[in-house]
Amino acid sequence: MAVEELLEFGEAEFLLGNCPDCKRRVLTYPADASDGGGSRCVHCDSSVTDELREANGDDLPDAGYGLLELQGCGNPDCGGGRCSREQA
Numbered sequence: 001m002a003v004e005e006l007l008e009f010g011e012a013e014f015l016l017g018n019c020p021d022c023k024r025r026v027l028t029y030p031a032d033a034s035d036g037g038g039s040r041c042v043h044c045d046s047s048v049t050d051e052l053r054e055a056n057g058d059d060l061p062d063a064g065y066g067l068l069e070l071q072g073c074g075n076p077d078c079g080g081g082r083c084s085r086e087q088a
């Protein structure tokens with residue numbers, strides 16, 4: 001079984017932080033060490049260092065990220081090809 005692919009979303013951990021360019025709390029991703037490391041905004045790739053905190057999937061809707069079946073495609077960011085409704 002490909003258990004890794006079925007990782008429960010609510011248990012995954014993410015980092016949220018204040019993006020200086022988006023001027024709001026955003027989801028971040030870890031940058032490669034070769035690219036300077038740290039956390040980057042998923043929207044604009046800016047380095048995010050302000051108010052970083054861990055969050056899990058259950059926290060994301062509170063931060064404005066309605067992902068997967070929680071809120072479907074009501075998110076305006078869904079136009080970017082990250083929408084995961086393929087199995088709808």
Ligand SMILES: [Zn+2]
Pocket residue numbers: 019020021022023026041042043044045046
């Ligand atoms: Zn940003």
